Amino acid sequence: QKEVEQNSGPLSVPEGAIASLNCTYSDRGSQSFFWYRQYSGKSPELIMSIYSNGDKEDGRFTAQLNKASQYVSLLIRDSQPSDSATYLCAVNLLSSASKIIFGSGTRLSIRP
Amino acid sequence: NAGVTQTPKFRILKIGQSMTLQCTQDMNHNYMYWYRQDPGMGLKLIYYSVGAGITDKGEVPNGYNVSRSTTEDFPLRLELAAPSQTSVYFCASSYPPVEEEKLFFGSGTQLSVL
Numbered sequence: 015q016k017e018v019e020q021n022s023g024p025l026s027v028p029e030g031a032i033a034s035l036n037c038t039y040s041d042r043g044s045q046s047f048f049w050y051r052q053y054s055g056k057s058p059e060l061i062m063s064i065y066s067n068g069d070k071e072d073g074r075f076t077a078q079l080n081k082a083s084q085y086v087s088l089l090i091r092d093s094q095p096s097d098s099a100t101y102l103c104a105v106n107l108l109s110s111a112s113k114i115i116f117g118s119g120t121r122l123s124i125r126p
Numbered sequence: 127n128a129g130v131t132q133t134p135k136f137r138i139l140k141i142g143q144s145m146t147l148q149c150t151q152d153m154n155h156n157y158m159y160w161y162r163q164d165p166g167m168g169l170k171l172i173y174y175s176v177g178a179g180i181t182d183k184g185e186v187p188n189g190y191n192v193s194r195s196t197t198e199d200f201p202l203r204l205e206l207a208a209p210s211q212t213s214v215y216f217c218a219s220s221y222p223p224v225e226e227e228k229l230f231f232g233s234g235t236q237l238s239v240l
Binding site for chain 1: 182233
């Protein structure tokens, strides 16, 4: 079983709609969760981090964490063409406080 | 600030050659990482370090070696390059908990082994 799993996509969403990205992880003791955005040919950049169960909102982005279900998601409201990118879920494994593992990423395409 | 600097940006190696990918950061970050990213895939952790003199294996360490003699530098050594090591390599650093474990990435090194 992969430690961090994501649907590879591509996920196509009309402009102005809500994009929903999902991620599951296998290490039940994991405490830190992240969403990175990566444009083609560029380095990843952090858009959200979440540590507690529930929702965390930052502008058009909402991260949701459910530790019991080992599930973390990212919602993007009012999707814009500039949101078209690959979104990478990352988890800091409890077994080593510095070991950050990424999923395979979900390609998101916002169609006008 | 320069942030995380990786050199070279591009390199072509022949099978069996060796090389060192350089990574340096000027943010005084304790933690440093090496990842590789194959086309259309996510990042795989190769090695990481929590401070000078301390390194540990990640998910895909075979065929690579690292050292961390200073806080600033974290070079990645490829011995006996193989086509399977064709990838984009990213170096990253972080400074938890001050920066909330945010990874600061370099611009990457695109490596082809032919």
